[in-house]
Amino acid sequence: MSEEAVKLDRKDFVSDQDVRWCPGCGDYSILAQVQKVLPELGIARENFAFISGIGCSSRFPYYMNTYGFHTIHGRAPALASGVKIANPNLQVWVITGDGDGLSIGGNHLIHALRRNMDLKILLFNNEIYGLTKGQYSPTSEMGKKTKSTPMGSVDYPIQPVPLALASEATFVARTVDTNPKHLAEMLRRAADHKGSAIIEIYQNCVIFNDGAFKDVTDRSVRDDMSLILEDGKPMIFGKDSDKGIRIRGTKLEVVQLGDGVSESDLLVHNESDPDPALSMLLSRMHAPEYPVPLGVIRAIRRPAYHEMLLDQEEEAVQKKGVGEIRDLLMDSETWTVQ
């Protein structure tokens, strides 16, 4: 990346294309925060690549004045892996949704994560298929009534964060489209992470699944129904910051502070714990029994795929010298015909 400090602002990242999402779509908020955060990173604009699959969210690259590639359904992580390996200087972002990333593209997502491919993956989760007009998605709740499930779906939903953790992602976070400040902070954290980073973003589809997250995100309930994770801090939540999370045996429980329960009894968030057990427990906290954790659930440092690949190539060059065409042809027994 460019050595000189690059001075850019939001406008530099706005393309000349009209944004075509439905009015009120949560995608607008995500686009605005990405365009706000990117200029802060000190990276030249030409060194960003946005790669998407298919779906409403995947139109995202057209609206970013960076290099962009709107690919095919589910395959963005695979295509982005090729981009990153071919040019490791690029900061590569992947835009995907719950259908694109978890249904048709589930395989690519888990493999990009486990390889610690240095991709910033934004998973727009609206728990519905929008672009195909309203079928249930792999994250839709059981019993969801849609055009393709008139009597309610009989599929158990998949949970993106536990899936990401099980896939050995080195950075996993969750945020919501309605909290721009928190969203921006998560984007910054993902941008700074070296390795596979995934953010699940609760994103509201106003047309086909309006209010899917209102039990967690509505102004009236959000303080009581979400837990903002902060590294090194005890897990406290609630409008009056009077509730917390404690561990008993292998189970997490919600406790009321006071009445003999103090801050020191609460779990302290350690996002870089090499053992993913607590992250996994956190990732399975759901409303209404628990507040939903938002923030960085896990962030650990491991060598990224491209770093190890380039190390091997460097080692091979050190051992054998830079290969030339002659070496390709003469690497076997030969004989001469006069």
Next chain:
Amino acid sequence: MQLTGTQFTNTTAVFGNDFATLPDYPAEIRAPAGTLAGVSSFQVNFGDERIYTPGDQPDVLVAMNPAALKVHLHDLRDNGVLIVNEDAFTEGNLSKAGFKSNPLEDGSIKGYQLFSIPITKMTLEALKDSPLKNKDRERCKNFYALGVLLWLYHRPLTVTTEWIETKFKKKPDLVEANITALKTGYHFGETTEMFQVSYEIAPTKRKPGTYRNITGNEALARGLAAASKITGRPLFLGSYPITPASDILHELSTFKNFRVHTFQAEDEIAGACSAIGASFAGALAVTTTSGPGIALKGEALGLAVMTELPLVIINVQRGGPSTGLPTKTEQSDLNQALYGRHGESPMCVLAARSPGDCFYMGIEAFRIATKYMCPVLLLTDGYLANGAEPWRIPEASEIPKFEVKMAQPELAEGGFLPYKRDPNTLARPWAIPGTPALEHRIGGLEKAADTGNVSYDPANHEAMVRTRQAKVEKIVQEIPPLEITGEKSGKLLVVGWGGTYGSIQAGVRRAQQKGLSVSSVHIQHLNPLPPDLGEIMGRFEKILVPELNLGQLRNLLRATYLVDAQGLNKIKGLPFRAVEILEKIEEMLG
């Protein structure tokens, strides 16, 4: 058995004979030994003149067990030499192979020179002092058999002994045992009076130069890496293991000091998609597979057509459909290569004709892909991929040169147009991420001309469909005149493509020696077709198209040129024998 065959071939090569090989092995990794399904064979044809095929009917057959005898005896020519390991003709093995009685004793083998040798017993006897376990000693019997053959053909032992020493460097007991078995077999041949004749074949007269033994997959991997060195662009391979293409992945994985990036993807689709991503980012990108893998990659190939990125797709064809015959050869993916995508999705299609030719076709594929900014699909097949031939190593001056031009920031003046075309090639600029001022977006949605913005305009769609087609048609200007084997006009023209080149050449030459009016051409550019093909076909009364499929090129020629092309079609998982070509020629001219 594959290893023994390869060693005999290497010795033949170093001795200076021309040769062609046909490895034939089961798809199962350890198919039960002794059963008909488990027979692994290796056929080699060599001589002091130009060899085009692995040989129609071998002069010598070595059968290490009854099953091998049953499967391959009919291949042996009349009065050919048949060497068998008589120790393997036990009751159990005989019954596994479906023999009711022992063919070595019941007089059923007639018309061959049978040499029944107790190979196992003699190998074990020779190794009685070896510290190896009995099972491992017995495994040395293939080297014993190789020793007999090396004697039979007056070949030196050194090539194999040196190879054994390197291969088993860390296991000195194995080195000693294998070399002992080899020499014992050789000495057996020398001292026994069993063999009435032994063969002496003089080195082949060939074009002067330095030669090596090469398989199609080895040559192709080297061609792809060479393209990277020629252009100075890094090579990226996105691939998923599949027989018989995996060796290209294996080979390229050893070229890390060439800064070749190999990516073993999670599936075929990811192999293609990662390569498209790498191409977008500026690498020479390739994805390798076989027929079923191409089927999976189909949607991604449509994306490469739409986004007009250079991409090389390699299909090492095997018997299909479905899992089909994974280790056997076929030419049945031509239709898939030409038409196997949704929408109007034209694809430049090339085919290699011999193992060594794969080197040049790998370079040619990248030359066209980068010059025209389009995907290029290169067809090889299982026979080319695993078959070996002596290959004259090209001098530096004989290796094609070409340049790849990346779009420069100056193009941004007045607004960058990622779909503005070069009038000669209709190629759009290759503007890679990291280049200032050329930021742009591409994708699978239809593009507006010049700007590349999303467009649903009806007239634009038709114009773009026609432009993508016209671009592929422009590639015709890259195709050199066809080489005609034989007279420029006559009664019959044999038109071939791909890996059948050797068989067709051999068959046609034999027919010509018999005085028949027959010539042949071999097509390496299948889309677009060579510009002079129609005119050449017009100079012949009849057209014959031999193919290892039901007539895919034949139908294309009939549709394109309205010629009455006849087919010779074989779908047995095996290459043509030259005699099959010859007989068809005789039938058509009879």
